[in-house]
Amino acid sequence: MGKVTIDGIEVEVQDGINIIEAAKVADVHVPHFCYHPSLTVVGQCRMCLVEVEGMPKLQAGCSTTVKDGMKIHVWNEKVEKARRGQMEFLLINHPLDCPICDKAGECPLQDYSFNYGSVESRYGEFKRTYPGMDRTAIGPHVVQNMNRCIHCTRCIRFCQEITATNELAFFKRGAATEVGVFPGTPLDNWMSACVTDVCPTGALTTREFRFESRVWNLESVDSICNGCDVGCNIFIGYRNGQIFRYRPRVNPDVNDHWLCDYGRFSYERYDTDRVVVPKVRNDDDYLGISTWGEALDAIEKAMKSAGRIAAIASANMTNEEATLAKALFHRLKATVGVLVDPIGPIKMKSRTEWLLGTQGAPNYRGVSKVFNSSPENLLTRGAAGIDVLYVCDAEFSDRAKDPAVIANLRQAKFLIVHSWDANHPLNEVADVLLPSTIHAEKNGTFTNLQGREQRINEAYPPKGQAAADVEIFRRVGAKLFPDAPEFRAAATEELEPAEAVGT
Numbered sequence: 001m002g003k004v005t006i007d008g009i010e011v012e013v014q015d016g017i018n019i020i021e022a023a024k025v026a027d028v029h030v031p032h033f034c035y036h037p038s039l040t041v042v043g044q045c046r047m048c049l050v051e052v053e054g055m056p057k058l059q060a061g062c063s064t065t066v067k068d069g070m071k072i073h074v075w076n077e078k079v080e081k082a083r084r085g086q087m088e089f090l091l092i093n094h095p096l097d098c099p100i101c102d103k104a105g106e107c108p109l110q111d112y113s114f115n116y117g118s119v120e121s122r123y124g125e126f127k128r129t130y131p132g133m134d135r136t137a138i139g140p141h142v143v144q145n146m147n148r149c150i151h152c153t154r155c156i157r158f159c160q161e162i163t164a165t166n167e168l169a170f171f172k173r174g175a176a177t178e179v180g181v182f183p184g185t186p187l188d189n190w191m192s193a194c195v196t197d198v199c200p201t202g203a204l205t206t207r208e209f210r211f212e213s214r215v216w217n218l219e220s221v222d223s224i225c226n227g228c229d230v231g232c233n234i235f236i237g238y239r240n241g242q243i244f245r246y247r248p249r250v251n252p253d254v255n256d257h258w259l260c261d262y263g264r265f266s267y268e269r270y271d272t273d274r275v276v277v278p279k280v281r282n283d284d285d286y287l288g289i290s291t292w293g294e295a296l297d298a299i300e301k302a303m304k305s306a307g308r309i310a311a312i313a314s315a316n317m318t319n320e321e322a323t324l325a326k327a328l329f330h331r332l333k334a335t336v337g338v339l340v341d342p343i344g345p346i347k348m349k350s351r352t353e354w355l356l357g358t359q360g361a362p363n364y365r366g367v368s369k370v371f372n373s374s375p376e377n378l379l380t381r382g383a384a385g386i387d388v389l390y391v392c393d394a395e396f397s398d399r400a401k402d403p404a405v406i407a408n409l410r411q412a413k414f415l416i417v418h419s420w421d422a423n424h425p426l427n428e429v430a431d432v433l434l435p436s437t438i439h440a441e442k443n444g445t446f447t448n449l450q451g452r453e454q455r456i457n458e459a460y461p462p463k464g465q466a467a468a469d470v471e472i473f474r475r476v477g478a479k480l481f482p483d484a485p486e487f488r489a490a491a492t493e494e495l496e497p498a499e500a501v502g503t
């Protein structure tokens with residue numbers, strides 16, 4: 001540890017860090033483009049110049065290591081003049097087409113242009129352009145506009161240092177230098193869209209989010225990717241009850257700055273009709289719309305005469321939902337199992353290690369601590385002999401869409417299903433269908449493969465009459481066991497997740 005002074009603020013910092021990182025400790029921002037905390041330092045853009053007392057020239061904040069006693073000036077006249085000069089260079093050829101650029105609103109180049117750009121340029125000649133390279137699909141997810149590139153090499157270093165797939169490189173020389181892929185080798189690695197996060201301009205954007213929404217029209221909530229058991233930290237970008245994108249939320253211990261493409265675009269599965277009302281099968285064998293009261297009455301009637309009750313939990317449930325489900329099924333003397341679909345493995349790089357996602361749901365680790373048997377028999381041999389089968393989430397496994405599995409589960413005399421996807425085939429065979437929510441519509445915690453309990457937050461309320469599983473279990477519990485304290489609303493409130501670790 002050493003003490004440095006940054007714009008008059010003395011702070012204690014770790015040995016060996018650079019001036020940009022040291023300034024963060026003092027809450028001082030050093031403008032920069034090419035520096036990225038998880039990539040090697042190249043000192044290319046010169047935007048991070050700062051003054052260090054005792055050094056004759058301005059120093060690059062990214063490539064200068066702090067020393068005990070250093071006095072650094074990030075914001076003074078000399079530094080600002082250099083920054084303006086550097087911006088003038090960077091903007092010689094940049095189109096500054098922010099009004100039609102998807103990075104606008106979250107673009108470092110736009111922000112710094114606003115702060116340090118000049119309305120006049122000393123470079124009078126025409127801007128250099130890359131004809132025909134303003135919307136090039138360089139991979140399945142990434143679209144490139146080379147005119148906006150400032151040659152910071154962050155994208156190239158990402159493909160060299162993080163995925164080690166080396167798809168991107170500089171081609172040509174001098175002012176004509178361009179970023180591109182080798183012929184026949186698209187940017188198609190499993191984390192390819194991360195280059196759009198590291199790109200400090202609108203040169204790289206994702207095919208999926210391009211022109212879907214101006215970013216300032218989106219709201220954002222902290223959450224966790226539910227694609228696998230790594231549990232990458234994300235921001236959900238949403239508007240009017242619809243998810244528009246996931247972005248990585250930095251957590252050095254889990255996903256650092258990254259997301260895999262599968263997880264990043266997994267919100268597309270929610271672009272479907274939703275179950276918004278309860279349904280109950282009537283005496284004519286028709287599954288028709290009901291009130292919650294009628295659905296709960298039907299469940300009560302079935303449970304009262306039931307001998308054998310079984311339940312299938314889901315690795316998509318939060319820890320809090322699993323806790324309340326356990327209380328309900330314990331009182332019902334039901335047997336409960338949970339299974340998870342294998343996936344990947346998906347490699348994800350934390351700051352210090354590679355994590356391997358192998359389970360296709362976010363919380364098998366947490367839910368299987370609560371329910372430690374498997375419902376495999378029900379799926380493969382059938383539910384004959386079961387009076388009531390309670391499926392806590394139609395999405396508990398992709399196998400629940402298999403007609404043979406559906407037929408096996410339907411062998412139960414009475415089938416209760418929680419579901420949010422109106423097109424899920426299991427819905428059609430239910431006796432009571434209860435409208436549930438996706439993870440963006442509830443609060444709770446997931447436990448990832450490291451045993452780290454991480455919080456998800458509600459972005460927007462459930463659709464129609466849908467309710468989070470925890471609320472559904474509470475309603476069912478309160479109906480069946482009116483005197484049981486755990487199903488009172490206040491008790492359920494207490495199930496609100498504890499402070500998550502590592503978020």
Ligand code: SF4
Nearest residue numbers: 149150152153155199
């Ligand atoms: S495409 Fe973006 S990240 Fe890549 S060099 Fe250009 S500006 Fe940098």
Ligand code: SF4
Nearest residue numbers: 225227228232260263
């Ligand atoms: S590694 Fe897993 S948790 Fe992370 S983004 Fe991919 S699917 Fe989501």
Ligand code: FES
Nearest residue numbers: 035043045046062
């Ligand atoms: S951030 Fe230091 S030179 Fe680019």
